[in-house]
Amino acid sequence: MALIGKLVVCGVGLIGGSFALALREAGAVGRIVGIGRTSAALERARELGVIDEVAEDWAGALDGADFVLLAAPVGQLEGIMAAMAPHLQAGTVVTDAGSTKRDVIEAAYRHLDAHLPYVVPAHPIAGAEKSGVEAAFATLYRDRKVVLTPLPENEATAVELVRAAWTACGATVVDMAPQDHDRVFAAVSHLPHLLAFGLVHDLAGRANAELLFSHAASGFRDFTRIAGSHPEMWRDICIANRQALLGELDQYLAELAYLRALLMAGDGKRLEQLFDEAQHARNAWAAQFVPTSTAE
Amino acid sequence: MALIGKLVVCGVGLIGGSFALALREAGAVGRIVGIGRTSAALERARELGVIDEVAEDWAGALDGADFVLLAAPVGQLEGIMAAMAPHLQAGTVVTDAGSTKRDVIEAAYRHLDAHLPYVVPAHPIAGAEKSGVEAAFATLYRDRKVVLTPLPENEATAVELVRAAWTACGATVVDMAPQDHDRVFAAVSHLPHLLAFGLVHDLAGRANAELLFSHAASGFRDFTRIAGSHPEMWRDICIANRQALLGELDQYLAELAYLRALLMAGDGKRLEQLFDEAQHARNAWAAQFVPTSTAE
Numbered sequence: 014m015a016l017i018g019k020l021v022v023c024g025v026g027l028i029g030g031s032f033a034l035a036l037r038e039a040g041a042v043g044r045i046v047g048i049g050r051t052s053a054a055l056e057r058a059r060e061l062g063v064i065d066e067v068a069e070d071w072a073g074a075l076d077g078a079d080f081v082l083l084a085a086p087v088g089q090l091e092g093i094m095a096a097m098a099p100h101l102q103a104g105t106v107v108t109d110a111g112s113t114k115r116d117v118i119e120a121a122y123r124h125l126d127a128h129l130p131y132v133v134p135a136h137p138i139a140g141a142e143k144s145g146v147e148a149a150f151a152t153l154y155r156d157r158k159v160v161l162t163p164l165p166e167n168e169a170t171a172v173e174l175v176r177a178a179w180t181a182c183g184a185t186v187v188d189m190a191p192q193d194h195d196r197v198f199a200a201v202s203h204l205p206h207l208l209a210f211g212l213v214h215d216l217a218g219r220a221n222a223e224l225l226f227s228h229a230a231s232g233f234r235d236f237t238r239i240a241g242s243h244p245e246m247w248r249d250i251c252i253a254n255r256q257a258l259l260g261e262l263d264q265y266l267a268e269l270a271y272l273r274a275l276l277m278a279g280d281g282k283r284l285e286q287l288f289d290e291a292q293h294a295r296n297a298w299a300a301q302f303v304p305t306s307t308a309e
Numbered sequence: 310m311a312l313i314g315k316l317v318v319c320g321v322g323l324i325g326g327s328f329a330l331a332l333r334e335a336g337a338v339g340r341i342v343g344i345g346r347t348s349a350a351l352e353r354a355r356e357l358g359v360i361d362e363v364a365e366d367w368a369g370a371l372d373g374a375d376f377v378l379l380a381a382p383v384g385q386l387e388g389i390m391a392a393m394a395p396h397l398q399a400g401t402v403v404t405d406a407g408s409t410k411r412d413v414i415e416a417a418y419r420h421l422d423a424h425l426p427y428v429v430p431a432h433p434i435a436g437a438e439k440s441g442v443e444a445a446f447a448t449l450y451r452d453r454k455v456v457l458t459p460l461p462e463n464e465a466t467a468v469e470l471v472r473a474a475w476t477a478c479g480a481t482v483v484d485m486a487p488q489d490h491d492r493v494f495a496a497v498s499h500l501p502h503l504l505a506f507g508l509v510h511d512l513a514g515r516a517n518a519e520l521l522f523s524h525a526a527s528g529f530r531d532f533t534r535i536a537g538s539h540p541e542m543w544r545d546i547c548i549a550n551r552q553a554l555l556g557e558l559d560q561y562l563a564e565l566a567y568l569r570a571l572l573m574a575g576d577g578k579r580l581e582q583l584f585d586e587a588q589h590a591r592n593a594w595a596a597q598f599v600p601t602s603t604a605e
Contacts, residue, residue, distance in 0.1 A: 193520075202528060205533075215561055217590035232436075232498060232501060234595065236501040242584075248581035248584060255573075264511060266565060273555065276547060281545070281548045284547055285540050291510040291540075292536060294510070299537065
C-alpha cells in the first residue's frame with residue numbers, strides 16, 4: 014500500500030510539481046490531485062502527468078485526502094488556509110513548503126485551529142531560479158535538506174508521515190524551532206537574494222547598463238544567479254520574514270561600513286586579513302557541501 | 310616561425326601559467342621563461358611543463374626576450390617594473406594581466422618611461438576561484454574577453470602583437486579607455502567580490518556560524534563562490550581601484566537603503582516590482598552570456 018493514498022498539491026509549480034513527481038517515482042502515492050489559482054497551469058501539470066486530476070474546489074480536493082502540500086508563495090497561504098478550513102476532514106495531514114515558518118504557523122493558528130494536530134509546517138531547502146511546473150523534476154529533493162518545525166499540538170503520527178514523505182523524495186529531514194529557522198534562513202538565503210536582486214536592479218537602471226552587462230563575466234553570473242528567482246515568491250518571503258531579514262541586513266550594512274572604512278583608509282593589511290578569513294570559511298564550507306544541481 | 314620567440318612570464322600562477330599553456334598549445338611560442346618571487350612555485354611550474362626554465366634574475370630573463378607578461382597581483386607591478394626597467398632591451402613588448410588599469414599605467418609612466426611604445430596594458434576577463442600554477446589550464450581564455458587599454462605612446466606593432474597573442478589563446482580582444490575599464494569592472498566585478506567576501510566574513514564571525522553554514526544551500530554556494538578568490542590579489546585590486554570601487558559601493562548602499570525602506574514599510578508592491586525588473590535584466594543578460602567554466 015502506498016504511503017499516501019490521495020495527495021493534494023496546492024500550487025503545482027517547481028516545488029509542488031517536483032514533490033508529486035518524486036513521490037510517484039518512489040511509489041509512495043496513489044492519486045495526485047492539483048489545486049491552485051491558475052487553471053491553465055493546472056491543466057499543463059495534468060498534461061505533463063505531474064498530477065492525475067485538477068480539483069474544481071476545496072470540497073472536492075479534500076474529500077478523502079490523506080495528505081495536503083501547500084506549495085504556493087507564502088503570502089497566499091493565509092487565504093488558502095481560510096478557504097480550505099471548512100472542508101478539511103479529520104486526520105488529513107497538512108504541510109507546506111514555505112521558506113518562512115513563523116508567519117505560516119501564525120496563519121495556521123488563525124485558520125486551522127481545529128486541525129492543529131495534523132498541521133506540520135516544513136521547508137524543503139531546494140529550488141531553482143526557474144519556476145513553474147515545466148521546471149519540475151523528480152530528483153529535485155534528492156540529498157537536500159527539509160526542515161520541519163513541528164507544533165506542540167502535533168500528533169506524532171502526522172509528523173512521522175510528513176517526515177516519511179520527504180524521505181521518500183530522497184531528502185534528509187531535520188527539525189528546528191520556527192524562530193531559529195527564520196533567523197538562519199534570513200542570513201544564508203533571504204539576505205543573499207535581496208543583495209543579488211539589489212545589485213542587478215542598481216546596474217540595470219544605469220545609463221550605461223548595456224556597457225556594464227557586456228563586460229560582466231562568470232563571477233557576476235554566479236553572484237547574480239539568485240536574482241533570476243521568482244519575484245512574487247521572494248516578495249512574500251521578504252515581507253513574511255522582514256523582521257529577521259532587517260536584522261540581517263543591518264548587520265551586513267555594518268560589515269559594509271567597515272569595508273568602506275578600510276577602503277577609505279587604503280588599509281590593505283586589514284582588507285587582506287578579512288578576505289583571507291572569508292576565503293578560508295567559504296572554502297571549508299564548500300569542501301563539505303555536496304548537492305548537484307542549481308538550487309535554493 | 311612562432312609568434313613569440315622568447316616569452317617571459319612574471320608570476321606563473323593561474324593567469325600567467327594558463328597564458329603560457331595556451332600559447333604553447335597554439336604553437337605560438339618558442340621558449341618560455343618564468344620569473345617571480347617564490348622559487349618553489351616556479352620550480353613546480355617547470356616540473357609541470359608550464360615553463361621551460363626559471364630565470365635567476367631580470368637581466369637573464371629579459372636577455373633576448375620578445376614578450377613579457379606581468380601576471381603578478383597588481384600591487385606588485387610597480388616594484389616589478391622598477392626592477393625590470395634597467396634590463397629591458399629595445400623592442401621587447403611588455404604587457405600585464407592586471408584587473409585594474411589606471412594604477413598599472415601610472416606605474417608604467419613612473420618606471421618604464423623610456424619604453425612606453427612597447428608597454429601595452431591589458432586585462433584578461435578570466436580566472437577562477439582556484440589560484441596557483443596547479444590550477445592553470447590551456448583553455449582558460451577560450452571565448453573570453455581580453456580588454457586592451459593601449460597608451461597614446463604605443464607602437465602599433467606592439468599593440469598588434471599583444472592582440473595576436475591573446476587571440477592565439479582563443480580570446481576576443483576589445484579596446485577600452487583605462488578610466489572606462491576601471492569604472493566598468495568596479496561595478497560588475499570588484500564590487501560583487503567585495504560583497505561576497507563581506508557576507509562570508511560577517512557570517513563566519515557569528516557565535517552560531519556552524520549552524521548557519523550547515524543550512525546554506527546552492528544559492529549561497531553560487532553567491533559566495535567569488536569569496537573563495539585569492540585574498541592578496543583582491544586586496545590589491547580593491548586598493549588600486551578604490552576610488553571607482555567606493556563610488557560603486559556608495560551607489561549600492563543607496564540601493565540597499567531603498568530596499569531597507571521598502572522592508573520597513575512592508576511595501577510588497579514596490580519590492581516585487583524591483584525584484585521583477587532585476588529578474589528580467591538578469592535573465593536577459595544570462596540568455597546571451599556564453600562562457601563555459603567558472604571564471605572571473
